[in-house]
Amino acid sequence: MGKPHTAYEKKQMTLNRHNTLVGLSFILPNFIGFALFILIPVIFSFVLSVCEWDGFTAMKFVGFKNFARIFQDRVFKASLQHTVIFTIFSVIFTMAIALSLAMMLNRKMKGVNFFRSAVFFPYVASVVAVGAVWNAMFLKDGGPVNTMLQAIGIANPPGWFASTKWALPGVIIVSIWKNMGYFMIIYLAALQDIPTTLYEAAVIDGANGWQKFKKITFPMLTPSHFFVFMMLTINSFKIFDLILVLTDGGPGIATKVLANYIYDKAFVSWNYGYSSAASMILFLIIGTITIIQFRVEKKFNDFM
């Protein structure tokens, strides 16, 4: 856009500037909140990660010492491992189950609204209540889950939250149960957007149920897949409250995840610099995955 020469061009520019200013003033309140509570603290976190600070005395610049120490900490390595395992299984199973439920409940049958609400309810339930209830469900001796498992013939049911092997699977199960409703709704809406003419054409061509799913339903849901995958991945990497109420990272450190580790280092050890370094690592991991996903999605959309 070159310098304005004519009176007409000058007027256009003032009008543009006016519009821009009006637009900016509309988003200013939200931006101020964003800047104060998110942008500035995040930047401060960057700064903290290369410093040592106990929250009160002066901050000391220590370069990359925090990061060097983190990678030697066995608890950090374990937390990272648990977070990755939790994310992989949570994401895959929640997506699969949410999609299956959406397909099953995408019909005009009696009571379909009741079932949809029942599946969605865990998502809005309080995390603390969920924690207390599932702890009772997963009680090793006499809990409902193990009693049922024994009734169908499994002699030695898992120890769940009392066992280092089964605690993480237990947490994954609760996480899937809690989230499937929300993503089912998303898939449900997308399913209803698929034109029925496609299915009719497929039936004429002699396609069976599985082929209809593979060639029509699944591909047509791609935008939803991307959204669901991204939301699930980000939320799973950040998981904290569910772990806290279910196992508090236990038994031992079997279910400790990155967010627990960051919290411990900040509020139990009062080592804010070290804790910020850990959150930087978490930020980088999530950021990288998200960027990769955006690139893939863009390529896919261009291709489509």
Next chain:
Amino acid sequence: MKKTAAILLIALTVLSFSFAQGAKEAAPATSGTTEPVTISFSTWDFAMDPGLVKLVDRFQAEHPNIKIDRIEIDSTSYTQKLSIMLNGGSDVDVIMIKDADTTKSLSDKGQLADLSGFVKKDNIDLSAYNGLTKNFTMPDGKLVGMPFRSDWYIMYYNKDIFDKAGVAYPKNNWTWKDFEETAKKLTSGSGQTKTYGAHIHTWQACVQNWGVQDGKHTIMDKEYGFFKPYYEMVLRMQNTDKTIMDYATLKTGNIHYSSPFLKGQVAMMPMGTWFMKTIIGKKKAGESTINWGIATLPHAEDVPAGYTVGSATPVAINAASKKKDAAWEFVKYLTSAEGTEYYAESAAIPGRNNDKVLANIAKADGMPSGAAEALKVKNISFDRPCVDHVGDINQMLGEEHSLIMLGELSVDKGIKEMGDRAKEILGK
């Protein structure tokens, strides 16, 4: 537009660096104690400590110019919230410290005032505190906390269960072996109505404390072989004799220690003296009908009777407080001979205690007979010393504790891992 955004971001980052550098300067101004002044006092579970309620009222009655503004913080997050309040320069003058082992960290951050000047000025005799002030004296000689309350572990028992089984009550010179054997005689029944000989709560303290009872070791030793006999004892009681409820059920069910005891399901329980006032309160409210007694904590074969494990709750003054003189008057009152006498009337044990005070506590309303003898102790070892990294070590010990109790690690392997991890934490 992108360029401006980038420049703005960099500017903000640089600004954050300089913004955070300054350390807080404490304003040393103090006010005289004759003009009206209001001091703020942070506590947890205030309503559950009727003795403290009385002390606050009495102090204000005797010092009409000093008003106390209470700040109540929820107990489960008290330590974290207090730390954040002090970080933020919050206006709190007198601080009750919940986890005594955090005292050193608070002092290192410069958030606690040095009380030695006040102590000298008012001629306070620190020997009245049975050596408890040593734990709150920092390596550089600063005294940062006065011991307000003292607690140690004793043995609680249910007289009715003992009577029914025809077993004699626990003696004050029992060994842990006596405890283990007697528990077997008191266990009966099964399922929901089972009576357990004993109750070991899920805290690692309820096993590890007996290892530090002789005062020869602390949880900061980098080698934990002294825990071994106690883990073996508790695992025998849990897995073989089945005289205690199992750790897994207690932990996942989040069962509070007061519940099985007050409901009459367990015959004996080693627990801290703070539980006494809870029992008395619950009985007065009609929520429990337990016929209870206390005895001195059992000891190992090679340890004298009367050795126990405990801690002290310190009360401190905020280093940034502008009303230190008035704050000191309150702290002095809380830990004075007069104040502690009143406090003891509610069956809480003040940091300043002696045989006379203990005898008075034993006579308090609701206390069982024989309490005076049971409360006599010769030596109290600290469960968590006031040194660096004690919080990290304690958390690590808790994690390893649950692995051993759940049978995920053998006792030997668990103890070895404790040692390895302790060396990692302390070796830095």
